[in-house]
Amino acid sequence: MKALLFACCLVFSATVAKADLPKPKPPEKAAKYVLHTSLEIATDPKAYEAKLQISESSLKELRAALDGAPGNGAIVGGIALSPPRTIIAGLLMFMAISIAGILLARSPSFGRTQKTVGAVVLVAVLIGVAAIITRANAGPPGSYRWRNLPQALAEGKPTFGGVDIEIVPDADSGAKMRLVIPLKK
Amino acid sequence: MSAVTINRTTDDSERNPDFILCHQPPDLFGVVVFVSILAAAVFASWLPLQISIVTVFLFAGPHNWFELRYFLMRLPVRFGRSRNFFLTAFAGLGVLTLAYVSLPFVYNTQLWGDEAWSTIIAGWNTALLFWLGLLVWLRSRQKRRANWTWTIPAGLALCSLNWLGPDSFSLALVYVHPLIALWFLDRHLRRTRPAWLRVYRRCLCLLPLVLAAMIWQLTQSSPLPDSNGLFWRITQHSGAEMLPQVSSHLLVSVHLFLELLHYGVWIIALPLIGGLAGARVWDVKTVPVARHPRGFPRVVGMLLIAGFAAVVVLWFGFAIDYSTTRDIYFTVAMAHVLAEAPFLLRML
Numbered sequence: 001m002k003a004l005l006f007a008c009c010l011v012f013s014a015t016v017a018k019a020d021l022p023k024p025k026p027p028e029k030a031a032k033y034v035l036h037t038s039l040e041i042a043t044d045p046k047a048y049e050a051k052l053q054i055s056e057s058s059l060k061e062l063r064a065a066l067d068g069a070p071g072n073g074a075i076v077g078g079i080a081l082s083p084p085r086t087i088i089a090g091l092l093m094f095m096a097i098s099i100a101g102i103l104l105a106r107s108p109s110f111g112r113t114q115k116t117v118g119a120v121v122l123v124a125v126l127i128g129v130a131a132i133i134t135r136a137n138a139g140p141p142g143s144y145r146w147r148n149l150p151q152a153l154a155e156g157k158p159t160f161g162g163v164d165i166e167i168v169p170d171a172d173s174g175a176k177m178r179l180v181i182p183l184k185k
Numbered sequence: 186m187s188a189v190t191i192n193r194t195t196d197d198s199e200r201n202p203d204f205i206l207c208h209q210p211p212d213l214f215g216v217v218v219f220v221s222i223l224a225a226a227v228f229a230s231w232l233p234l235q236i237s238i239v240t241v242f243l244f245a246g247p248h249n250w251f252e253l254r255y256f257l258m259r260l261p262v263r264f265g266r267s268r269n270f271f272l273t274a275f276a277g278l279g280v281l282t283l284a285y286v287s288l289p290f291v292y293n294t295q296l297w298g299d300e301a302w303s304t305i306i307a308g309w310n311t312a313l314l315f316w317l318g319l320l321v322w323l324r325s326r327q328k329r330r331a332n333w334t335w336t337i338p339a340g341l342a343l344c345s346l347n348w349l350g351p352d353s354f355s356l357a358l359v360y361v362h363p364l365i366a367l368w369f370l371d372r373h374l375r376r377t378r379p380a381w382l383r384v385y386r387r388c389l390c391l392l393p394l395v396l397a398a399m400i401w402q403l404t405q406s407s408p409l410p411d412s413n414g415l416f417w418r419i420t421q422h423s424g425a426e427m428l429p430q431v432s433s434h435l436l437v438s439v440h441l442f443l444e445l446l447h448y449g450v451w452i453i454a455l456p457l458i459g460g461l462a463g464a465r466v467w468d469v470k471t472v473p474v475a476r477h478p479r480g481f482p483r484v485v486g487m488l489l490i491a492g493f494a495a496v497v498v499l500w501f502g503f504a505i506d507y508s509t510t511r512d513i514y515f516t517v518a519m520a521h522v523l524a525e526a527p528f529l530l531r532m533l
Contacts, residue, residue, distance in 0.1 A: 038408065061429065089348035096340075096342040103338065
């Protein structure tokens, strides 16, 4: 009987102890990048409420991006979603590079040094083009266009720049929209 | 030295009937080109939509007429050794134009998805590049000294880029086409006013600087309003939908700037530089293929009259329904874009 009571107490205490454990945290959802588009921040002294105006084409793109449709996004999106076209493009580029190499090698008007330099330039151009196509985000950082925002707001002038649209979990955003401007101090 | 010069000019005169010895200093020409480039850039940046509407209304049709006349001026009476070249040129011109004009009808059937549609566009662009490659090959056979084999890998690389982004490739054609007129002017000056060529090429060096200044100035500008159908068409034509991260003001301004130069070359520069033959544009006898004893004056005359009638019809169309006429014009106008290729190759 004592043994039975001891066993019951042990089980009960274990249950109480386990029940006291905090609820396991759900895995953190990262913000999901959806679309890069343009944004204008403007002031209107006659308005009584802040307004978020979205053009029809932007809404269409956003909808397409959310649905996972190709839309009109960056070139890289088109590549990822179109394997046949990518294969054809790859084969053609392979032929272009091969024939250019053969022509360069057989050309009597170029010396060995010039051919080597030509080959290096060709490879560099190829890598550069590939980098532009796949990354396609060359140029100054996005924060550059927003650098004069405080001054422009004070003067009532519009400011125009790029914006990444991200979908964030409700827990992080507090179920409201948030605009983050990359201003450097 | 002077004997060599005299011999050379005599040869040039025999080869080119419109060759005119020009002793005037080229400075004035340089100033005119310089001011024209700057003025075009300022107007295109200032009121892009309004000036685009007025420019297309006034100059789109006439510039096609002047192009037609210029091509007729360059057409030989007998094709001779160039028979295959011209047959390929005209056959390709017809087939590619018909295919391009039929694309909107194919699109409206809604039988194709986005992916299939991109493949169709890529296919048309590939056919265009293949045709250009064929013309280059036929032309290179007539020019034994020239080595144009590099065009094969270049064409294949362009084909590859086209298949990666067919829409981007088509948009690139929209921006590159106006620049071809500057190439025509360069070749024409080389034949008729070689003294002006150096100044002209120096002025061309200004072009990238002006474009860079426009991009620098307009990159942060607000997008243009596309609230009505016409403004929307103009911004779409310049690639606003494909490049949402770029200000539509910048895109329309750059495209309009290039178009203004294009119209300026065809309507003003080339006819005026052509001398008397170029100035009397209405005179059929100034066209060699009509003037020649074995030529075709009636055909040339009818073509020019039909072209003039088309210009008048286009003006009426713009006055009645600008948006629809603009759509039709820019579809059918692909023919003149294609026609420039063989005639430019003939001048190289």
